[in-house]
Amino acid sequence: xxxxxxxxxxxxxxxxxxxxxxxxxxxxxxxxxxxxxxxxxxxxxxxxxxxxxxxxxxxxxxxxxxxxxxxxxxxxxxxxxxxxxxxxxxxxxxxxxxxxxxxxxxxxxxxxxxxxxxxxxxxxxxxxxxxxxxxxxxxxxxxxxxxxxxxxxxxxxxxxxxxxxxxxxxxxxxxxxxxxxxxxxxxxxxxxxxxxxxxxxxxxxxxxxxxxxxxxxxxxxxxxxxxxxxxxxxxxxxxxxxxxxxxxxxxxxxxxxxxxxxxxxxxxxxxxxxxxxxxxxxxxxxxxxxxxxxxxxxxxxxxxxxxxxxxxxxxxxxxxxxxxxxxxxxxxxxxxxxxxxxxxxxxxxxxxxxxxxxxxxxxxxxxxxxxxxxxx
Numbered sequence: 001x002x003x004x005x006x007x008x009x010x011x012x013x014x015x016x017x018x019x020x021x022x023x024x025x026x027x028x029x030x031x032x033x034x035x036x037x038x039x040x041x042x043x044x045x046x047x048x049x050x051x052x053x054x055x056x057x058x059x060x061x062x063x064x065x066x067x068x069x070x071x072x073x074x075x076x077x078x079x080x081x082x083x084x085x086x087x088x089x090x091x092x093x094x095x096x097x098x099x100x101x102x103x104x105x106x107x108x109x110x111x112x113x114x115x116x117x118x119x120x121x122x123x124x125x126x127x128x129x130x131x132x133x134x135x136x137x138x139x140x141x142x143x144x145x146x147x148x149x150x151x152x153x154x155x156x157x158x159x160x161x162x163x164x165x166x167x168x169x170x171x172x173x174x175x176x177x178x179x180x181x182x183x184x185x186x187x188x189x190x191x192x193x194x195x196x197x198x199x200x201x202x203x204x205x206x207x208x209x210x211x212x213x214x215x216x217x218x219x220x221x222x223x224x225x226x227x228x229x230x231x232x233x234x235x236x237x238x239x240x241x242x243x244x245x246x247x248x249x250x251x252x253x254x255x256x257x258x259x260x261x262x263x264x265x266x267x268x269x270x271x272x273x274x275x276x277x278x279x280x281x282x283x284x285x286x287x288x289x290x291x292x293x294x295x296x297x298x299x300x301x302x303x304x305x306x307x308x309x310x311x312x313x314x315x316x317x318x319x320x321x322x323x324x325x326x327x328x329x330x331x332x333x334x335x336x337x338x339x340x341x342x343x344x345x346x347x348x349x350x351x352x353x354x355x356x357x358x359x360x361x362x363x364x365x366x367x368x369x370x371x372x373x374x375x376x
Contacts (some may be wrong), residue, residue: 005035012036015336016354019363023347025336031199031329037286040200044265044356045070048163049149049156051267051280052076053103054294056153056188058084062107062121065155066099068282072159075099076148077106079121086146086157087123091115093141102193110143119143152182153276153296154267169238170263172365176234176241177259177271184298185276191293191311196319198326200266200283203291204349206322207268207279208260210244211342216321220314223247225258232344234367237351239263246272262345264352274298287326291319 011027018024030036046069053065053076064077066089073089075098089098091112098110098119109126110119118127123143128136147158149166156166163169196203206212210230213222230244240262258272269278275295282290293315339346344366354360 002035005033008033009036009039013354013358013360016350017358017360018347018350020339020341020344020347023339023343023350025339026201026350026353027336028329028331028334031202031326032286034286037199037283039357040353041070041283044353045159045283046072047160047356048265049158049166049169050265051263051278052086052155052157054153054188054296055084055150055155056186056296057103057190057294058155060105062105063103064099064106065103066097066101068101069157069159070283073097074146074157074159075110076155076157077110077121080108081122084148084150084155085122086148086159087119088144088146090143091117092125092143093117093128103190117141153185173239173241173261176367177261182271182276182296185296187297189295189297191277191295192315194291194315194319195284196289196291196322197287198289198319198322199286199329200281200289201349201353202322202325202329203279203281203289204262204264204266204268205346206318206325207281208240208242208262208345208349209343210242210260211340212321216317217314220310220317227342230342232341232368233259234365235262235345235348236365237264237348237355237362240345240348242345260345262349264349265356 008027008029012030015024015026050069052067057063058065058076058078061078061080064075066075074086075089076084076086079085091098091114093112093115096112096114098112099106109121116129117125120126123145125138125141147161149156151166151170210227213225214227224247225244230242233241233243235241242260243257246256246258256273258270261269261271266281267278269276275297277295278293280292282292284290351363355362
């Protein structure tokens with residue numbers, strides 16, 4: 001590692017570990033440096049729980065979601081016994097990815113597209129064609145299995161196998177979720193997969209804060225969920241919640257409240273009375289991120305053409321601003337400015353980065369006196 005990279009890491013640590021009112025944006029180089037990116041993949045994405053998919057999208061035998069977690073190809077798949085498993089998505093023969101990324105179904109077995117080695121939905125090697133006199137020990141060629149947990153209809157995987165239980169990490173979130181019990185959202189509605197020319201942290205920070213709505217989304221989200229009505233609820237380095245109001249033209253009799261849930265490293269969701277909709281990020285390299293979206297719907301409330309068009313509009317606005325921000329990260333100044341109170345959730349995210357990258361102590365839960373009831 002060069003001296004410049006060491007200096008950048010030192011500044012990254014100092015900035016990420018700071019708290020309001022002394023918090024700042026991370027140094028710009030943290031969003032462009034490939035050395036830092038690879039360290040983040042190893043320590044963050046390959047070092048703990050990462051969101052993969054909605055459990056409702058994996059309801060039938062053979063349903064799968066294939067994803068790269070850091071540098072590791074993984075497929076979460078519903079077995080013949082009804083259980084979810086997170087399997088390595090790499091053939092044990094010569095390393096070919098087995099399943100195409102995204103959602104799909106393989107029914108009864110997984111077959112390598114290169115030499116047709118086949119595996120059960122539980123990861124056991126079933127067959128090897130044209131072996132000649134060479135014997136292949138099937139027991140030694142099973143697909144590795146990673147820990148998988150579900151939380152409120154969401155599926156997470158830990159490729160390190162070392163993380164504490166997800167249920168322990170998120171045990172306190174439910175104390176701050178008064179709008180809806182998340183288990184009422186049970187119908188899956190897929191979104192889109194897009195590729196944005198921006199660092200994964202730029203995308204995450206933009207998704208979680210409401211400070212930019214009045215400017216970037218002036219004709220879309222700001223007309224529905226105004227910046228001035230947004231508030232911080234509670235958070236720490238493991239999760240954070242903010243909230244705001246939804247104007248009545250969306251179909252509610254009076255202005256309702258939404259909550260925004262951030263589960264680092266890669267999940268941000270909006271919870272309103274009829275849906276639980278999210279954006280998840282999959283880093284590709286320092287300057288590109290795969291952005292996925294989806295929803296769980298309550299009691300038959302699906303999106304219609306107008307709501308999908310509205311969503312597409314503000315997603316396009318987010319992509320535009322994230323890619324513009326990424327271009328600015330190449331600035332020679334390299335120093336980020338002060339984070340304001342409306343960006344407290346970004347500070348929580350930075351504390352997560354500090355704890356996972358540098359071993360900084362996790363911060364306790366910070367909460368405000370704001371509640372849904374006090375806003376009504």
